[in-house]
Amino acid sequence: MKNIRVRFAPSPTGPLHIGNLRTALFNYLFAKKKKGSFIIRFEDTDRDRYIKASEKHILNSLKWCGIKADEGPEKGNYGPYRQSKRKHIYKKYVKYLLKKNYAYYAFDSKDELKQIRTEYKDKGKLFIYNYSTRKHLKNSFNNFYYNKIRTKKKHKKYIIRLNVPVSKTIKGSDILRGAISINSKVLDDKVLVKADGNVTYHLANVIDDHLMKITHVLKGEEWISSFPILHLLYYYFHWKMPKFLHLPLILNSCGKGKLSKRNSKQLNIPIFPIKWKDTIKLKTLLGYRELGYFPDALLNMLALFGWNPGCEQEIFSLKELIATFSLEDINLSSARFDKKKIDWINHRHLQIKSIDELTRLVKLCLKEKKIYFNNDKTIKQIIVRIRSQCTFVYQILEKAIYFFKKPNFNKNYIKKQIINRKRTKKILFLIIEWFNNYDKNNFKLLRLFLAKLAVKKNLKIHYLLKLLRLSLVGKLVGLEILFIIKKLKTQDIIKRICNVIWVLN
Numbered sequence: 001m002k003n004i005r006v007r008f009a010p011s012p013t014g015p016l017h018i019g020n021l022r023t024a025l026f027n028y029l030f031a032k033k034k035k036g037s038f039i040i041r042f043e044d045t046d047r048d049r050y051i052k053a054s055e056k057h058i059l060n061s062l063k064w065c066g067i068k069a070d071e072g073p074e075k076g077n078y079g080p081y082r083q084s085k086r087k088h089i090y091k092k093y094v095k096y097l098l099k100k101n102y103a104y105y106a107f108d109s110k111d112e113l114k115q116i117r118t119e120y121k122d123k124g125k126l127f128i129y130n131y132s133t134r135k136h137l138k139n140s141f142n143n144f145y146y147n148k149i150r151t152k153k154k155h156k157k158y159i160i161r162l163n164v165p166v167s168k169t170i171k172g173s174d175i176l177r178g179a180i181s182i183n184s185k186v187l188d189d190k191v192l193v194k195a196d197g198n199v200t201y202h203l204a205n206v207i208d209d210h211l212m213k214i215t216h217v218l219k220g221e222e223w224i225s226s227f228p229i230l231h232l233l234y235y236y237f238h239w240k241m242p243k244f245l246h247l248p249l250i251l252n253s254c255g256k257g258k259l260s261k262r263n264s265k266q267l268n269i270p271i272f273p274i275k276w277k278d279t280i281k282l283k284t285l286l287g288y289r290e291l292g293y294f295p296d297a298l299l300n301m302l303a304l305f306g307w308n309p310g311c312e313q314e315i316f317s318l319k320e321l322i323a324t325f326s327l328e329d330i331n332l333s334s335a336r337f338d339k340k341k342i343d344w345i346n347h348r349h350l351q352i353k354s355i356d357e358l359t360r361l362v363k364l365c366l367k368e369k370k371i372y373f374n375n376d377k378t379i380k381q382i383i384v385r386i387r388s389q390c391t392f393v394y395q396i397l398e399k400a401i402y403f404f405k406k407p408n409f410n411k412n413y414i415k416k417q418i419i420n421r422k423r424t425k426k427i428l429f430l431i432i433e434w435f436n437n438y439d440k441n442n443f444k445l446l447r448l449f450l451a452k453l454a455v456k457k458n459l460k461i462h463y464l465l466k467l468l469r470l471s472l473v474g475k476l477v478g479l480e481i482l483f484i485i486k487k488l489k490t491q492d493i494i495k496r497i498c499n500v501i502w503v504l505n
Contacts, residue, residue: 005216006030006036006039007209008023008024008041009042010042011042011044012052013051015057015276016058017271018298022303023219026306030218033323039072040071041082043205045084047198057274061273083199089211090207094203097162098160103162104140104189106129106140108137116137129161130184161190162203162229162232163189164232165232171231176327177246202230206234217243217244219244219246248306248330270286270287272286272288292391293392294346296349297348300316300321300345301342303325307325309324315348315349350393351388403484406492406495409500410474414503419463424467428467428497432498435490440485469481471497471499472485472488
C-alpha cells in the first residue's frame, strides 16, 4: 500500500468541538497505525464567518491532546495549508471546468433566489437550481440573458456553479457503509466560486486533496450529502478519488440529536477540549482541560464513541490506541455521549498515572492557589493514601488542603461538635501543653497521654481524637490523625488548636 496520507481540515469559524476533535483523532490514529502522514489544513474560505482566534484554539487544543501534525501551516511540502492562500492554485482549475462546460456563470442575486424559493414553496414545490430551472434563470445557460450581460462594459457580480448532469446515477463507495448511489436530478448545481472570488468547500476540498495526495478522507456523517458532488468533481477532473469514510455522529446524552453547543449547556456537558473566550457574548466557556480532565482520558473516551476494539479493554493510552486502532472496527451506529463514562475513564487514568507525574500536577495546582510547598515526599505520601477516592487531580488537593494551609473554621460547625465549651477549652490547653513539652512523633507517648486525659476528665478517647481532628482539619474527615500530626509542624498544630479555642470563646 502506498504511503497513507490523511488530513484534518477544520473551518476556523469558532472553537474546536469535541465531535471535530474525534474526527482529528481517528485520522491521526489511522495515519500513525499505518506509519503514514497526518496533515492539518485550514478551510478558511468562508471569510464572513472567519474568526481569527479560532485557528489558535484549534491548534492549541490538538497540542494539549498530543495530536501532532506531520504537515500543516508551520511545515510541509504541499502548502500553503490555508485555503485562503491558495486562490492562485484554484484559478486554473476553475478555468478548466468553465472551458469544458462542467461549470457555468450565474448572476442571480440572493434576493432574487429567495423570492423564487418562496414562490415554489407557496405552490407546495421545492426549488432546485439545476437542469430543470437553470435555463429560465440568470446564467450562462440562458443565452438571451448571457449575451445581454456580455454586451455591457462591466459585468455584474457573478458566481460560478457546477453543471450537474441530467439524470445521471452517481455511484461511490464508503469504507463503512459500502456502495452509495444517488440520481443527479435531486442535486443542486452547487456554487463553486462565490461572488467575492473565494472558492467553496466542494471545489477547494477536491483540488487540495488531490494536490496534497490525500489517500483517505475520514469525516463526519453530516457530510454524506456532499459526497455525490465531490464524486462528480473527481470525475470531471479525471482524478482518482481518495477512499472515504463518514464517521457516525456523537449524540447528546439523551440520545436525541447531535451533541451541540446548545444542548451541551442544557445537559451540563463540556463540549470544547480547552476554554474558549467568546468575544461576542463576553464570556469564557471552560473546556475539559480547565475542568480537570486528562487529555489522554478525553481521547480515550472519544475513541470509544464510534469505535469498538473488539476486546474487554476500555482504558487506553494514546500509544495503545494507535497500536489497536483499525478502520474496520468503527461502528456504523451513532454513539451517545455519556458524562459518567468520561468521569470513570478519567478516574481510571488518575489511578494508573505515576506518583511523580501526579506530584508534579498537584504542585501546579498549589502554585495556581499561590501555595508554595516543596516537600515532594509528603505530597507523594498523601497521593498514595488519597487518590483512590479521586477522579480529578484538584480533588486530591481539596481533600488534603489542610496539609498545605490552615483550615477555614466554620464556627457553627465547630460549636455543634463540642460537648461543653468551658471544659473543652481546658482540655485543649492541656493538649497544647503536651505538644509544647514532648515530641509530636512519639505516638506511643501521645496515645498514653490521651488515654490518661480521657480517664481523668471522664471522657471517651474518641472525643479527644475528635477535638484534634477538628483542630487540625477543620472538620471530621481526612486521613489518619497520626499521619496528619506527623506531617504538620508542631507550631502549626498549636496554632490550629488555639484557633479552635478562640472559636469557643
